[in-house]
Amino acid sequence: xxxxxxxxxxxxxxxxxxxxxxxxxxxxxxxxxxxxxxxxxxxxxxxxxxxxxxxxxxxxxxxxxxxxxxxxxxxxxxxxxxxxxxxxxxxxxxxxxxxxxxxxxxxxxxxxxxxxxxxxxxxxxxxxxxxxxxxxxxxxxxxxxxxxxxxxxxxxxxxxxxxxxxxxxxxxxxxxxxxxxxxxxxxxxxxxxxxxxxxxxxxxxxxxxxxxxxxxxxxxxxxxxxxxxxxxxxxxxxxxxxxxxxxxxxxxxxxxxxxxxxxxxxxxxxxxxxxxxxxxxxxxxxxxxxxxxxxxxxxxxxxxxxxxxxxxxxxxxxxxxxxxxxxxxxxxxxxxxxxxxxxxxxxxxxxxxxxxxxxxxxxxxxxxxxxxxxxxxxxxxxxxxxxxxxxxxxxxxxxxxxxxxxxxx
Numbered sequence: 380x381x382x383x384x385x386x387x388x389x390x391x392x393x394x395x396x397x398x399x400x401x402x403x404x405x406x407x408x409x410x411x412x413x414x415x416x417x418x419x420x421x422x423x424x425x426x427x428x429x430x431x432x433x434x435x436x437x438x439x440x441x442x443x444x445x446x447x448x449x450x451x452x453x454x455x456x457x458x459x460x461x462x463x464x465x466x467x468x469x470x471x472x473x474x475x476x477x478x479x480x481x482x483x484x485x486x487x488x489x490x491x492x493x494x495x496x497x498x499x500x501x502x503x504x505x506x507x508x509x510x511x512x513x514x515x516x517x518x519x520x521x522x523x524x525x526x527x528x529x530x531x532x533x534x535x536x537x538x539x540x541x542x543x544x545x546x547x548x549x550x551x552x553x554x555x556x557x558x559x560x561x562x563x564x565x566x567x568x569x570x571x572x573x574x575x576x577x578x579x580x581x582x583x584x585x586x587x588x589x590x591x592x593x594x595x596x597x598x599x600x601x602x603x604x605x606x607x608x609x610x611x612x613x614x615x616x617x618x619x620x621x622x623x624x625x626x627x628x629x630x631x632x633x634x635x636x637x638x639x640x641x642x643x644x645x646x647x648x649x650x651x652x653x654x655x656x657x658x659x660x661x662x663x664x665x666x667x668x669x670x671x672x673x674x675x676x677x678x679x680x681x682x683x684x685x686x687x688x689x690x691x692x693x694x695x696x697x698x699x700x701x702x703x704x705x706x707x708x709x710x711x712x713x714x715x716x717x718x719x720x721x722x723x724x725x726x727x728x729x730x731x732x733x734x735x736x737x738x739x740x741x742x743x744x745x746x747x748x749x750x751x752x753x754x755x756x757x758x759x760x761x762x763x764x765x766x767x768x769x770x771x772x773x774x775x776x777x778x779x780x781x782x783x784x785x786x787x788x
């Protein structure tokens with residue numbers, strides 16, 4: 380029986396844990412440990428460098444194409460504005476909830492992993508006034524795009540890609556060839572990502588073995604704490620925040636909503652795919668929640684690509700978790716950059732798991748955190764993906780009802 384990528388990653392993670400524990404018991408002075416750590420370092424570094432290699436072109440093309448594709452719905456002005464307004468609001472609340480929980484519970488605090496020492500030594504947090512922060516933040520957003528691409532300035536690349544996508548929307552058919560070129564570039568990047576992810580089991584094995592060979596089992600305790608924080612806050616957003624927004628906007632009770640959306644939520648949990656759940660979601664909102672087909676047909680497919688509350692919450696919390704593991708304190712400015720970057724990553728990311736891993740690297744790189752942390756996050760990603768996909772789909776259905784209330788009249 381052929382094992383899928385998720386299964387291969389789990390096997391690689393398990394092998395990495397066993398190998399790391401075995402090398403730790405041999406001790407750092409053993410010849411086998413020294414040679415093993417050298418080889419593990421080569422494999423792990425190669426995997427992370429490959430992810431960094433495709434980061435810039437993938438982020439640029441995916442965000443520009445994602446925004447430009449909104450032009451297909453430009454005729455639905457009121458629905459379009461109401462939909463995007465709700466998506467931005469709900470994702471912003473999810474990000475703030477994820478950051479707040481990570482700050483409050485501090486998963487990974489005090490570990491200071493050896494593997495991330497270089498990142499923490501090269502990290503400097505500059506103290507500045509609020510006025511200085513605003514000026515510095517705005518100055519960092521608008522940079523020569525060629526310089527930003529060459530220097531892998533993720534934040535500036537994201538802003539330029541957003542502006543380019545908006546220009547393509549406004550230009551319409553005039554820039555059809557440019558949009559086609561960007562779409563083909565995105566397809567090429569996704570093909571490269573697919574090739575790189577074939578190495579993921581080996582890269583994860585090597586990076587986890589390095590981690591556990593130099594750390595005690597406190598890392599596993601911190602990882603369990605992080606899983607609990609993410610699952611708890613994601614469920615809080617899905618069971619309290621989104622139903623609360625729905626009740627305030629439409630007066631519909633949470634019980635009535637969950638009764639009508641149950642089939643889609645269960646399917647999302649089982650498949651971990653908003654796209655695969657799309658037919659069930661449409662049936663639930665039209666037949667059980669009584670949303671007009673015209674609105675459901677617009678909001679749900681767009682939400683399956685753009686509206687990712689659970690994903691945004693997870694990536695924001697993960698950034699602070701990695702900062703704690705690396706012994707890095709993120710100031711207010713860097714936390715705001717995390718908020719902005721996670722929202723854009725959730726909006727512009729292609730709907731495939733491997734691309735999601737690259738956008739996680741994007742969020743980490745935006746504030747100077749070590750990309751090697753994907754070794755810790757990827758093995759647990761499949762587990763967390765079930766819960767966050769369910770909340771992503773719930774956000775789409777709540778969005779349908781809110782948009783119908785405010786935009787359809």
